[in-house]
Amino acid sequence: MSKVEPLLRMRNLTKTFGATRALDSVSVEFQPGEIHCLLGENGAGKSTLGKIVGGLYRPDEGEVQLAGETVVFSSPREARSAGIAMVYQELSLAPDLSVRANLWLGVEGARFPFSLTSPRRESQRASRTMAMLGLAEIDVERRVHDFPMAIQQLIEIGKALMFQPQVIIFDEPTAMLGAVEKEKFFEVLRGLRDTGIAAVLVTHHVDDVMAVGDKVTIMRNGRIVDSFPMTPEIDPDAIVTRLTGKRQxxxxxxxxxxxxxxxxxxxxxxxxxxxxxxxxxxxxxxxxxxxxxxxxxxxxxxxxxxxxxxxxxxxxxxxxxxxxxxxxxxxxxxxxxVSYLAAGRAANGILPDRSISDNLLLTQLGSLSRFGFVRPTLERSRCGELIDECQVKLRHPSDRMTSLSGGNQQKVLVARAMASxxxxxxxxxxxxxxxxxxxxxxxxxxxxxxxxxxxxxxxxxxxxxxxxxxxxxxxxxxxxxxxxxxxxxxxxxxxxxxxxxxxxxxxxxxxxxxxx
Missing domain, CATH: 3.40.50.300 (P-loop containing nucleotide triphosphate hydrolases)
Incomplete structure (x- = not known):
């Protein structure tokens, strides 16, 4: 039997952000009709790899091949036009628009730039897409903001399905899904695989890999350290051992x-x-x-x-x-x-353009101020205490919040809530x-x-x-x-x-x- 050619191939991809090398000569292949799981700890480079394929980042070195042809994407729109869609870990929804409007954002002129949109046709297709995710009864004319975070996560996934992609990359799609919603998503994932789509699942959850994975690639410190097919001998303990070097x-x-x-x-x-x-x-x-x-x-x-x-x-x-x-x-x-940490750190938690210190001390300003002015010495001291308590890995508290990995951002938000x-x-x-x-x-x-x-x-x-x-x-x-x-x-x-x-x-x- 002849070997199936990979639908997507990355060769020697390298990407740096300042002094941090997020990817270090990474080579990996994704086959059609396969669910390929990318595993690794925060900062391993999984999301960076996905964002290069999805057109959000350009590599410093290396190349991406789609169906045997070298491609260079300058934007997510170019990647989508080539048949690659990405579901980001942080929601990219417009909360004050309807489910229908969100699903059609970016799709309207993708095939026929000068055609007029039909609200009825849009609603019908939006409803069919959400039905694929087990939400056949959802009112697609309701605002996205009216739905709980787990439903919003499924709407985000629905946006990617609207483009009918050849390759779809899911960045932590099950992070806020319960057991029932997660199984519905897995059913969709298996269905996509059966139609020949290459599905890439970026995840921390070993049970996700056990449920749907066909192949697993493990990343650490910007490099691929292991890659193997899912066989009957692979159990959760074996995966965790390969991932961390420790038994589960x-x-x-x-x-x-x-x-x-x-x-x-x-x-x-x-x-x-x-x-x-x-x-x-x-x-x-x-x-x-x-x-x-x-x-x-x-x-x-x-x-x-x-x-x-x-x-x-x-x-x-x-x-x-x-x-x-x-x-x-x-x-x-x-x-x-009573202190509260909301779900969805990008939409409800972080101030992306402010420093780590500002995000960490947001609810502490009253206790750090005198006559309406924040006392710098007390601010630095309190910030240091909270950083030590939550074990955040950072270069300096004055760096932007978005310089941190997703896991370290979450540690900051949890520490902020705990402090109050x-x-x-x-x-x-x-x-x-x-x-x-x-x-x-x-x-x-x-x-x-x-x-x-x-x-x-x-x-x-x-x-x-x-x-x-x-x-x-x-x-x-x-x-x-x-x-x-x-x-x-x-x-x-x-x-x-x-x-x-x-x-x-x-x-x-x-x-x-x-x-x-």
Whole structure:
């Protein structure tokens, strides 16, 4: 049998940013009808490689070949015209435009520059594209901003599918997807592979590789250190060993061993599948919320931190340290000792044009000022303390925030939120898109904050993360609490997934809640 020629080939690609060599003579091939996974820690060069192929960067040295022809792209538009699409880790959506408008951005004149657009035709094709992602019922005329972050991630993926590419590169596409949404995406990925598309999956998640990978390439410090096909002998432990040089540690709940503490946040009248109940988050407790998109967890979080007042005042009531608590805005919540990290660091977290120091101390300015002026000595001291605590790798705090890798940016945002948390720390997707080392460091800091007496509420689409990190996991379905798992273990995964799919076949898991 003749060997299938690669659809995309990179030869000796080198790319530097200042003194940093992001890629060092990288050569790799992507075959048609294959899902090729790029693995590596933050800063390994995976995203840089993808951005060169996608036309965002140009290499300093080396060449890219598409279907045997050398190509040089000056922009993402040129790459798309050649049949290469990229789904970036950070969302590139226009939040105030509709789903339909976002999907068609850049597509309108791609084939027929002087043709008139038809809203009806646009809506029909947008709906078909979203149906491929398991969202057949989505209203494509609604604003993107109205949807939770996981849905926005699927819309971002839909944008790439609109171009009908030959090669599609996904940069951490599952970072904010729950188990159900992730499986829908995997189904789409397998379908793309079966049509002959070359799919490149940039990921930190070994379970993603196990689910859909045909071939794996591992990068470290801008170089390829290993490449191998996925065979039956390859298991998660083998992949992690090749990735890090260390054997994989099993998920162990280090927060287990329930000790009754004083209540921090009491949610009275909380809807459950068995009627209204009162749920308590204790001081120093780490509690996880888990459910599929639209389960109600996002709405509950947004009410706790003051972004919404959508829960009826006569229904759900909050008490923070035994005082009535109903924040009117984020600043009100912050003054009450509640700190919040939103999902999606590019859209909701970082100030890209400001320094690392400015981003880190954004919520600390009041305590660092006197008569309205920031005291430089105190600012430098506090910045140094936080950098040491969160273990950020940087050249200098005055560098722009975007000079950091995605994982180090996330560490900065988590440290900023932690520094302002006096009573309750609320985290959405705290480790989305970070490597194993950064994830471990963030988990350690979360536990340290909890040990100081601050309560932590985590909304994560990563179920193993919920189980290994949290004292308690709360499953939600259609706006109601479906189950509560104290000191959860891996054995609870099946029951939790059943809960979030509405299959409550097991005995009641709400017996610990007070009737209301």
């Amino acid at each position: 540690l099993k998920h162990i709940n280090e927060a287990s061993g329930h000790v009754v503490r004083e209540p921090m946040l009491v949610m009275e009248g909380l809807p459950t599948i068995e009627g209204p109940r009162a749920l308590t988050i204790e001081k120093g407790e780490i509690v996880g919320l888990y459910g599929v998109v639209g389960c109600g967890a996002e709405t509950l979080i947004r009410n706790i931190v003051g972004l919404e007042q959508s829960l009826p005042s006569g229904g759900v009531r909050f008490r923070l340290e035994d005082r009535q608590y109903r924040p009117k805005h984020l600043r009100h919540a912050l003054r009450s000792g 948390a006096k009573k309750l720390l609320v985290l959405e997707e705290p480790t989305a898109g970070v490597d194993l080392g950064a994830k471990k460091a963030i988990h350690e800091r979360i536990r340290e904050v909890a040990e100081s007496g601050v309560s932590v509420l985590v909304l994560s689409s990563d179920l193993p993360e919920n189980i290994s990190l949290c004292n308690k996991v709360i499953s939600m379905f259609k706006g109601k609490v479906a189950g509560i798992y104290q000191d959860p273990t891996e054995r609870d995964q099946g029951a939790i997934i059943s809960d979030v799919l509405g299959q409550h076949a097991s005995p009641s898991k709400l017996s610990g809640l007070q009737c209301h």
